[in-house]
Amino acid sequence: MFTLYDRKGVFNDYCHDYLPDLYDKLKHLGVATCISLSWFLTLFICVMPFDSALYVMDIFFYDGIKVLFQLALTILKENEERLLKCQDDGDAIMALTSYLDGLNQDNEQGKKIIHLIKQSYMDYNGINEEDINRLRLKHRLKVVQNMAETILQSAAKNTLKYTLFTEYQIKDLFYVFKDASRLSLTEATDPRKLAYETYRISRNDYLVLCKYLSPWFIGEQPEDLANLLFDSFCLPTNSNEIDFINFIRLWNILLNGDVTEKLKLLFIIHMKDKKRQEKAMTTLLEPSPVRSTSMIINPKQTESTASTDEDLLTIDVKDGEVPKIKSSQLPLMDQTEFIHLCKSMYNLMTGDVDDENLFRALTTSSTILLKTGEMCKPYRRLEGDTANSEETINEWTLSFEQLEAAMNAEA
Incomplete structure (x- = not known):
């Protein structure tokens, strides 16, 4: 790709130097780039008869890339008068196509393609590989x-x-x-x-x-x-x-x-289980509507209102009823993970202007959450599978909604 665009830039420079009037016209018509790319990309095979293209390939393998620039400039010079009269890009393409299609015909000087190659060496033999490489380097930087x-x-x-x-x-x-x-x-x-x-x-x-x-x-x-x-x-x-x-x-x-997103991120990255963490990360990165959360843990209340969103965890306690825990959108965190989370939050507060009050608030929230995890054991046991082991039944767990509520209470 670099080589292709390098050649286009070099050819435009040569057109500007050797055929200034025609260069301005072709640039105005917007066909200069189209011409150079189609000609150089296929060594003229797609734009002239195959018999004529064989001559071009022979001389190209003999004398190198300079042949392509010489030949392209000669073709434009041979058609300069017609191209200057063109009104749009279609006329210019048609004029060049008509000329190139006739290159395998003979004239009084022999085959047209042979005459074209000879003329290119007579008019533009000053083009050399060193000059081409210099211009290519200039345009390569631009590319x-x-x-x-x-x-x-x-x-x-x-x-x-x-x-x-x-x-x-x-x-x-x-x-x-x-x-x-x-x-x-x-x-x-x-x-x-x-x-x-x-x-x-x-x-x-x-x-x-x-x-x-x-x-x-x-x-x-x-x-x-x-x-x-x-x-x-x-x-x-x-x-x-x-x-x-x-x-x-x-x-x-x-x-x-916001605070909720950052707290949710901290909650997720401290999960040790990669499958749970990956599922939670998907939830975090997907756009979702803002939801309100509620956590009510008060057996003495006569009535409490549960969140309308079934994806959020709430503990809805009414007199004479068994508390129901609704499933959280994020996986639950165990006690070890929660302790590591608290350590990370402690480090984030280090050096803050109000770090003393922040440490006190974090300590209070952590204590409340540790007690909350213990209180939720029997409720989760009732919601869980009765075939679970005693270790699973008595597992200390914490939801993100509980963590968020405790942190907001101390904010």
Whole structure:
């Protein structure tokens, strides 16, 4: 691809230098690019009779790429008067097609194609390989820049729907991501993948970016939380590298997410079971309507209202009735996972201006939640399978809705 666009740029430069009037006309008609690409891509085989194209191929293998530029310039010069009179691109294409179709005919000087080749050496023999390579290098840099800009635009356009970032901010993040990334060789040739989707960053490169960009890279051991985030967002690709889509989704939550989204993310990444975590991540990353939650644990109340959303966990207690626990949209967390979550939240509060009050609130909330997990054991036992083991029946568990309610109460 680089070579093809290099040749187009070089040919345009030669047209500008040797045929300035015709170059302006062809540029105005918009056929200069079409002509150069179709001619050079097939060595003129698709635009002239095959017998004539064989002459071109012979001289090309003998004298190199300069022959193509000489011949193309000669064809344009031979048709300069007709092309200057053309009113649109269709007229120009028809004029050149008619001329090229007649190249296998004989005239008083012999075969037209032989005369054309001789004339190209007489008029443009000054074109040499060194000059061509110099111009190719100039245009190659432009091609690389244009391709980089195209990838950047594609990344911004296709990931905008996943985030609250502006297009300008996504481009800035992609620049940073691309500099730290490597190209996936297995996906670079996959036609189903867009160019920006083939870039990946490893764990080490990701940790470097977190050090400078992540608001959560704080505390005594910030790498622990960063690694949990990395592992969770690598689950969709089933690899030890993160792609740009999941990278931008992660940063969208860290920088643009509300308290609920961030708390939900912390809740999910501390799940040890990968299947539960992957299912929960799907729920987190899929857009969903805002829902209200309620948690009522008060046996003395005469009446309580349960949430209208059956996906949320509520404990609805009425006098004389067995409490019913509705299934949560997210998997339940066990006691060990909850303790690790509290440690991570403690690290996030380290160094905050109001860290003393935050620590006190976290301690209070954690104590309440530990007691809540114990209180919910008999209720979950009633909802569970009677064939479960005693260990399963007495398991301490906590739902996200309970965690959110406790944190909001101490906010």
